[in-house]
Amino acid sequence: MTLKTPDHREAVSQAEALLKNCITGHGFLASPTDSDNYRRIWGRDGIIIGLAALMTDDHDMIAALRSTLETLVKHQGPHGEIPSNVDIRSGRVSYGGMTGRVDADLWFVIGCGEYWNVTRDDSFIQRMLPAIEKVVFLLGAWEFNNRGLLYVPATGDWADEYVHNGYILYDQLLYLQTLRTLHHLRRRITDDDDHDLRTRTSLLKHRIQDNYWFGSDAAIPDDVYHEIFFEKGRKAADRCTRRYWLPFFSPHGYGYRFDGFANVLASLLGVSTPSRRRTVDAYIDRHVVPDEIKLLPAFHPVIKPIDKDWEDLHITFSYSFKNRPYEFHNGGLWPMVTGFYVADLARRGETAKAKDYLAGIHGANAMSMDKLPWGFPEYVNGSDFSAGGNRQQCWSASAALMGHYALKGKKVFTIHEDDTPVQ
Known part of the structure; x- marks a missing residue:
């Protein structure tokens, strides 16, 4: 079955309309629907939506990102923690479920920096800088052992009902961009070219490159977190060696499933090398993305009841179990994740492939x-390609805008290493 692709102009128009429908005086809602807790201001969703909004040059949408950031900082916790979400009707503030959401803090700093870098709204960033500094101090404490990598508890990021934890690649990549953002702001706002922060950022990039890619059986890389542990993990690895970035490691071992979001960010944020990008692209083309619709899954392969991870997955949920095979994070296909991939492909000049994936986003939306038409589903079932999750998902709409404007030359991340373009 090949799914129908709608007209590009209509798809972009529908996406813009949904983003504007999600605007409130407090910022972007994750969705205008009343399902579960989606009708709230979210740290993660709001910033991702806002990154796409910045690419549009639309005044109202850009102002909604500012409102989102202001709502989040208004409810910053006593240690610096940024809310996972804020219910603007009841006033309830959530910093997470069973554990806090580490990536809400990361996206907040990134969002503040990107907003200022595009708008040069100096009064806004001057008010935000103390909160940003507090967030980054807290993140340093979450390294726990002062060795440069964040330790993320189970359910501690966007994959909050999935079975990974520890030193998760996705969060390390956002941490790298967070430190880059802080250095950029200090340098531009306070004229402080912080050498220690620059060194810390450079070291984190090297640690990511050395710890999350299993190459050949040559010498162990210089910045490996634990040499014996790394060597054991490399020997146990089969499907991921020299094929894609590792999703995480913890005291219990390495994860080996393909993490779609992390692999895209590794390229988009300039951590990957050209050869590794080509290798990951080839793996995605051959093993990950279905022929029927060009969308990336959250994770691959699917965890099934016969797999050893199934028992843990089956008890990890907030309201009801969502991760049946090919659904939600367990093999569900995500327009939001694919939007970042389109942006990366466009940045690299892979225009034809970027358009194919943008067509996949439009088809899903x-x-x-x-x-009702134009459901903007949260994800698409990876087996029968039906719409899944919550409808009218604003970051699914933002994926369409992100891809559209990336193909026009706009960048998702305007802050880069050493203030130079990502290569």
């Missing part, structure tokens, strides 16, 4: 939900 146009799917009917509750008998």
